[in-house]
Amino acid sequence: MEGNKGYTVSETGGVMIVYRCEDSVESIYTAVYQAYEERRNHGDTILCLTDDPVLFGEDVEVKADGEKTRRVMNTLVRRFGMEDSRHLTMALASEDEEKAQAVYRTIVEGLRVKCRRGHLFDNLADYQIHKAFVLGRGVSTEVGHQLQFLRFQELDNGVLYSKIGPKNDVLAFLMPHFADRLPIENFV
Numbered sequence: 001m002e003g004n005k006g007y008t009v010s011e012t013g014g015v016m017i018v019y020r021c022e023d024s025v026e027s028i029y030t031a032v033y034q035a036y037e038e039r040r041n042h043g044d045t046i047l048c049l050t051d052d053p054v055l056f057g058e059d060v061e062v063k064a065d066g067e068k069t070r071r072v073m074n075t076l077v078r079r080f081g082m083e084d085s086r087h088l089t090m091a092l093a094s095e096d097e098e099k100a101q102a103v104y105r106t107i108v109e110g111l112r113v114k115c116r117r118g119h120l121f122d123n124l125a126d127y128q129i130h131k132a133f134v135l136g137r138g139v140s141t142e143v144g145h146q147l148q149f150l151r152f153q154e155l156d157n158g159v160l161y162s163k164i165g166p167k168n169d170v171l172a173f174l175m176p177h178f179a180d181r182l183p184i185e186n187f188v
Contacts, residue, residue, distance in 0.1 A: 016057040018046045021100055025092050026064035028100045032107060033068035034060070042108045047100035080110055081117035088120075090143070091136035093169045102131035142166060143173045150174070152187060160187035 017040055019031035031047050046054060076085040088103050096102075105128035110120045121133045152160035160182065178187060 016044055016046055016054055017060060018048050018054045018057040019060050019062050020051070021047055021049055021062045022064060023049050024064060025089060026066065026069045027062050028092055028103065029069040029072040030065045031062045031100070032104055033065070033072050034062065035104070042105075045104070047104045049097055049100050076107070079117070080115065080120045084110075084118060084120040087136040087140070088132065090139040090173070091132045093139045093172065094135040095168050096131075096135055098131065099135055102128045102135065105129070106132040139168045139170060139173075142168055143170050146170055146174055147177055158186065160185050162187070 017035075019035065021027040021031050028047060035042065035045050035047075046057070048054070073085065073089075076088060080088075088106065091099055091103050105126075106120065109115075109123070109126060109129060115122065121129060124130045124133060146164060146166060150162050150164060152162045155161050
């Protein structure tokens with residue numbers, strides 16, 4: 001049953017486990033790792049980016065862990081393919097407060113049904129999978145627009161400068177492109 005903000009209400013009627021994450025890929029993927037490592041009932045598990053209280057919820061603070069993040073990302077690529085893995089990461093670059101839960105539930109469902117590579121987002125009738133898909137697509141579209149329309153101007157000291165005001169956290173997706181295109185330039 002869906003609660004407010006799309007969070008899943010406890011399917012067993014028991015205590016909800018609420019992983020309190022920072023708004024970062026590392027923190028969210030660490031929480032995903034912990035939920036599997038601790039063998040949580042995924043129907044009774046929430047990944048949350050806010051401090052909003054959850055009725056009958058037991059909070060678990062998440063400390064980002066690079067090794068756990070790397071392991072989750074490797075599993076995502078291996079099980080779902082590079083494109084779907086990247087799409088999940090783009091969804092996490094969204095400014096939406098519900099992104100952690102949407103990505104978590106999408107991963108859980110993909111692993112549960114053993115979906116084939118490239119088919120993680122086939123079940124768009126599922127609220128959380130649809131949400132993760134829409135968030136990833138929105139970030140991808142914004143990245144494409146930034147790549148097409150972003151222009152640099154040269155400052156007096158020779159540094160190339162461009163001011164942007166993206167809706168989502170797209171910088172991690174823009175930097176590799178410009179680092180490749182402007183390898184000998186200093187740019188901000």
